[in-house]
Amino acid sequence: MLYKAKTKSEEHLILEYLDRRMSLKESDKQRLYRLNKGYEGEVQFEKLTSGLQTPCIILNDLTFKVNNSTIQIDSSLLFGRILKFYEVKNLEGDYYLNDDKFFMRDGTEKNNPLLQMKRSESLYRQLLKELGFDLSIEASTVFVNPAFTMYNAPLNQPIIYPTQLTRLTNQLNKIPSNLTQSHWSLADKLISLNQEKSEYTTLPDYRFDNQKKGVTCYKCHSFDIGVIGYKVVCMQCGHHEDVEAAVMRSIDELKMLFPNIKLSTSIVYDWCSIVSQSKIRRVLKKNFNIVGVHQWSFYE
Structure with a gap:
């Protein structure tokens, strides 16, 4: 069940409005492009998981403050005994991994989504422990854009490629799950802890x-x-x-x-x-x- 849907952030909406009503600097246009791209990818994944038949609680677009660190969780799926969460990427083009570094084909280095996922997994586990919930956590990075290719990726990493999305839903539907009131209490608690406004938002000057x-x-x-x-x-x-x-x-x-x-x-x-x-x-x-x-x- 989709319990919290993906929404556009305040920064995203403001940049959209400003783009229609004034001339944005190139850096602001690029920021808006990235926000649009990310939003489209997360909505695509949301549509995919919303069709699951097995009992689960779907919480999308959550941002938490854990031990003075901020984590953004794109999609959480709460089953009976396990919480699966996904770092959703809508990248397109050719990429490759070299050790722990993530590059575009032309050699431009980008933030490694796998490292980002591992950091979020550790902090998310700490948060659940602080809230008094003992659930297994499994994290994956999912690439939803069919125009994305990654080379040199190790086989033991929790990566889901565009061609594996149908297989993913089939696997999720096979998870035995019995939801109780404690699961809904956890879902409500996580939503209450969501940080709706980002502390890193920077907007152009406008009047x-x-x-x-x-x-x-x-x-x-x-x-x-x-x-x-x-x-x-x-x-x-x-x-x-x-x-x-x-x-x-x-x-x-x-x-x-x-x-x-x-x-x-x-x-x-x-x-x-x-x-x-x-x-x-x-x-x-x-x-x-x-x-x-x-x-x-x-x-x-």
Whole structure:
């Protein structure tokens, strides 16, 4: 059972929003590309494991602080007597291992995912012990991209290649598993310990006045949007959306980019650009509480 799904981090969402509304530096574009790539790979693995028939609790996208060290666990599968977790990689291209070093074919050295997995395994085991749970732990690194090849990999390493994913699900479905309340208690405890905000997040400088204004298409993210009655219509892909849903989505984006901003009809009108002030006022009154009076009023 999928108990905690993969979600985009705050950093990921903010970079996506900024990429649509301003010109990002190349380093920020590369960071966004890596976040997108990682997200796609983890979602792919999530879809694979969500179809398991044997009883298990699936916890994806967890970050813990253990003994002043931070570990990120892409996917945990909790069975009756064992916890299996996976370091999910969506790399593509040719790579090779040389001792404990991990290289691209052109000789560029990259972080070794196997070392990363072993470090996480040790800290995860410590965490479970601190929580009072005595479960076996097995860790694996799984490469999900069919365009990935690795040379010179030792056969005794817990590596799962793209061609082995179907075999993996078959093996997992054969694990005898009986879940009890203690398993669900452990799952809830792990979720409660999840660190949602990364301490290593670095974002580009941005301001309200240097952002491109307008409602974006929910489907293709185009700014080429028209309002027809109580619908917003994308002129690029034809997607239709209720005005209220589009305005609320734009407000969520505004609040994430500028968490300290005070919502007012004029601010949201400036942000959305194409939706009339009267429609925006109706949406705000319906979904928020008004604070203050006259020109000092705002919504929260």
